[in-house]
Amino acid sequence: MNIREKITALRDELRGHNYNYYVLDQPTISDYEFDIKLKELQQLEEAHPEFHDPTSPTLRVGGEVTKNFETVQHEHRMYSLDNSYSKEDLEDWEKRIQRILGDVDVAYTCELKYDGASISLTYEDGKLVRAVTRGDGFQGDDVTANIKTIKSVPLQLKGDYPPKFDIRGEIILTLEGFAQMNKERLEAGEEAYMNPRNTASGSLKLQDSALVAKRPLECLLYSIVGNNLDIKSQFEVLEKARAWGFKVPTVAKLCKSTQEVMQFVEEWDVKRHDLPYETDGVVVKVNSLRHQEELGHTAKAPRWAMAYKFKAEQVSTILNEITYQVGRTGAITPVANLEPVLLAGTTVKRASLHNADQIAKLDIRVGDTVFVEKGGEIIPKIIAVDFSKRPANSAPTIYIQHCPECGTELVRNEGEAQHFCPNDTGCPPQITGRIQHFISRKAMDIEGMGSETVELLFKEGLIANYADLYILTKEQVMPLERMAEKSAENLVNGVAASKSIPFERVLFALGIRYVGETVAKKLAKAYKNIDALMVASEEELVAVDEIGGRIAESVVQFFENPTNVEIVDRLKSYGLQFSLSEEQLENQSEKLKGQTFVVSGVFETIGRTELKKLIEDNGGKVASSISSKTSYLVAGANMGPSKKAKAENLGVPIVSEQEFMAML
Numbered sequence: 001m002n003i004r005e006k007i008t009a010l011r012d013e014l015r016g017h018n019y020n021y022y023v024l025d026q027p028t029i030s031d032y033e034f035d036i037k038l039k040e041l042q043q044l045e046e047a048h049p050e051f052h053d054p055t056s057p058t059l060r061v062g063g064e065v066t067k068n069f070e071t072v073q074h075e076h077r078m079y080s081l082d083n084s085y086s087k088e089d090l091e092d093w094e095k096r097i098q099r100i101l102g103d104v105d106v107a108y109t110c111e112l113k114y115d116g117a118s119i120s121l122t123y124e125d126g127k128l129v130r131a132v133t134r135g136d137g138f139q140g141d142d143v144t145a146n147i148k149t150i151k152s153v154p155l156q157l158k159g160d161y162p163p164k165f166d167i168r169g170e171i172i173l174t175l176e177g178f179a180q181m182n183k184e185r186l187e188a189g190e191e192a193y194m195n196p197r198n199t200a201s202g203s204l205k206l207q208d209s210a211l212v213a214k215r216p217l218e219c220l221l222y223s224i225v226g227n228n229l230d231i232k233s234q235f236e237v238l239e240k241a242r243a244w245g246f247k248v249p250t251v252a253k254l255c256k257s258t259q260e261v262m263q264f265v266e267e268w269d270v271k272r273h274d275l276p277y278e279t280d281g282v283v284v285k286v287n288s289l290r291h292q293e294e295l296g297h298t299a300k301a302p303r304w305a306m307a308y309k310f311k312a313e314q315v316s317t318i319l320n321e322i323t324y325q326v327g328r329t330g331a332i333t334p335v336a337n338l339e340p341v342l343l344a345g346t347t348v349k350r351a352s353l354h355n356a357d358q359i360a361k362l363d364i365r366v367g368d369t370v371f372v373e374k375g376g377e378i379i380p381k382i383i384a385v386d387f388s389k390r391p392a393n394s395a396p397t398i399y400i401q402h403c404p405e406c407g408t409e410l411v412r413n414e415g416e417a418q419h420f421c422p423n424d425t426g427c428p429p430q431i432t433g434r435i436q437h438f439i440s441r442k443a444m445d446i447e448g449m450g451s452e453t454v455e456l457l458f459k460e461g462l463i464a465n466y467a468d469l470y471i472l473t474k475e476q477v478m479p480l481e482r483m484a485e486k487s488a489e490n491l492v493n494g495v496a497a498s499k500s501i502p503f504e505r506v507l508f509a510l511g512i513r514y515v516g517e518t519v520a521k522k523l524a525k526a527y528k529n530i531d532a533l534m535v536a537s538e539e540e541l542v543a544v545d546e547i548g549g550r551i552a553e554s555v556v557q558f559f560e561n562p563t564n565v566e567i568v569d570r571l572k573s574y575g576l577q578f579s580l581s582e583e584q585l586e587n588q589s590e591k592l593k594g595q596t597f598v599v600s601g602v603f604e605t606i607g608r609t610e611l612k613k614l615i616e617d618n619g620g621k622v623a624s625s626i627s628s629k630t631s632y633l634v635a636g637a638n639m640g641p642s643k644k645a646k647a648e649n650l651g652v653p654i655v656s657e658q659e660f661m662a663m664l
């Protein structure tokens with residue numbers, strides 16, 4: 001094989017693997033093997049720029065930066081869709097269609113309406129040449145560099161494709177991908193994104209395509225336009241697109257009547273909650289493309305298609321009062337206290353109002369009749385005011401200026417939606433919130449003590465911070481409400497026992513803003529003891545792997561506060577763990593750096609939790625389920641057969657307990 005053939009073969013092979021992984025969700029090789037091959041191709045391409053190919057899988061990682069997205073005319077206009085909300089709407093639509101087409105049988109293709117950002121992809125000779133956003137329907141932005149990084153978008157088609165066509169689809173984020181992105185953001189001390197749809201659509205306009213490449217975006221396709229295409233129906237569009245290598249969901253169904261359409265709608269109104277992505281309805285399309293042509297378009301939308309919107313469950317009720325909650329970090333959340341009302345099977349009395357902007361935007365006032373909706377979230381939300389029912393004497397809501405708990409003037413940082421109370425050491429819910437966090441299971445795990453006990457102890461003046469817990473005596477606690485000698489003893493013993501909780505959890509328990517469990521582990525590992533951490537500068541902190549600017553700033557601020565330093569000093573004097581133990585220090589290494597392990601089954605010489613800790617102490621990562629990102633599956637006795645099969649399928653090496661120990 002000469003170099004050119006070798007490059008072509010590698011490209012084809014890697015395209016195939018991308019397709020299996022991102023379109024079919026059925027990878028056949030491990031990520032590791034994929035990376036090796038990709039690197040090999042990269043090296044060959046670098047050495048031989050004469051064989052450059054804009055559709056090479058090596059270009060998926062992005063890197064191209066677009067300062068201004070070029071405006072491009074759509075060769076075929078991108079229309080919007082008309083909406084319907086009931087069976088009657090749908091039947092009216094059918095009548096309108098019949099009036100134009102005459103007395104013929106009309107079949108419909110039903111698809112889900114994917115909730116993301118629409119995109120138009122142009123292919124010439126099987127290669128992606130352009131990707132343009134919908135824009136105003138006539139022209140959009142050229143976002144090709146960004147779209148190329150989305151792995152389910154084929155750069156090179158397979159099979160029997162026409163020489164030139166446009167294909168339309170929706171760029172989406174799966175719920176899981178979205179949750180993962182938010183988790184990483186929160187851990188990095190950044191604010192969470194609002195919803196998958198806006199995040200997907202915002203991603204398309206990022207200037208740095210390498211950032212787009214990191215987001216778990218997907219592209220689901222649903223329509224092909226072009227001249228002289230040998231396609232007769234919408235259902236065939238979907239099949240063809242799938243055959244050429246596009247990701248096309250298989251839920252689509254060909255229906256012979258609006259009755260069947262309604263069945264599809266009803267079925268998916270329920271099943272949509274199990275889908276990996278969000279959908280807000282069904283798109284019904286006249287199946288025959290000849291019929292579609294005859295029906296044509298209105299100014300805004302095709303006459304041959306209709307979006308059937310699922311109903312979000314909604315009721316109206318009266319807003320009795322707005323109260324304000326103060327959280328552990330001082331963040332203020334306005335809460336709507338509602339006239340109780342039944343919604344989606346539960347009685348709703350309260351709804352979140354999010355922040356001051358939200359109240360102003362909706363112009364919500366006490367006494368208003370409001371519409372309440374239950375979406376995917378647990379807490380219902382107010383979506384609008386019924387202005388026709390607004391009482392004559394109603395007055396605009398004035399957002400509070402002072403903390404409802406301690407009276408301190410509230411502050412609002414630039415760029416943040418929420419107000420907060422800055423009195424972190426004197427504001428009761430912040431004080432008790434911090435102590436409650438301190439004793440919680442993942443922090444100091446103090447047995448014999450719960451949230452109510454903390455409130456009680458605080459109210460009785462027995463504790464004002466978490467250091468005070470360590471000087472409580474049985475005699476002080478016993479006289480309290482619902483305390484007996486035994487429970488008082490348990491409490492005091494529980495506090496004493498927590499002195500052996502390891503450093504990283506003590507660090508987490510301190511409740512430093514943005515220092516969650518994972519960050520605390522990282523910091524403990526990097527600094528080894530609190531004295532080193534207390535004097536670390538922001539610059540030093542951000543140099544630690546995965547520690548961002550917000551976290552660094554917060555850590556420095558925490559230890560600049562003399563009250564916090566005094567409390568830490570007291571905790572030290574009571575004997576809490578403020579450094580990694582000798583044993584931890586001895587056992588730490590970077591031997592497993594960059595590798596991800598899944599642990600399954602029962603082990604002979606070590607418990608499962610200890611095994612996981614061993615992995616982390618040596619720089620490895622522990623994941624809960626096997627994916628192509630898994631480096632090794634550590635298998636004990638009685639491992640589930642499905643895990644084994646999955647690992648074998650993905651080519652993830654399976655190692656025994658002994659083999660794992662040998663790795664260390």
Ligand code: AMP
Nearest residue numbers: 079080081111112113114118170222283
């Ligand atoms: P709307 O934005 O409400 O006018 O709805 C029209 C948009 O729905 C289109 O521009 C597409 O981006 C989107 N859409 C999502 N899923 C589909 C689908 N299966 N067929 C057609 N359009 C869809």
Ligand code: ZN
Nearest residue numbers: 403406421427
């Ligand atoms: Zn306060």
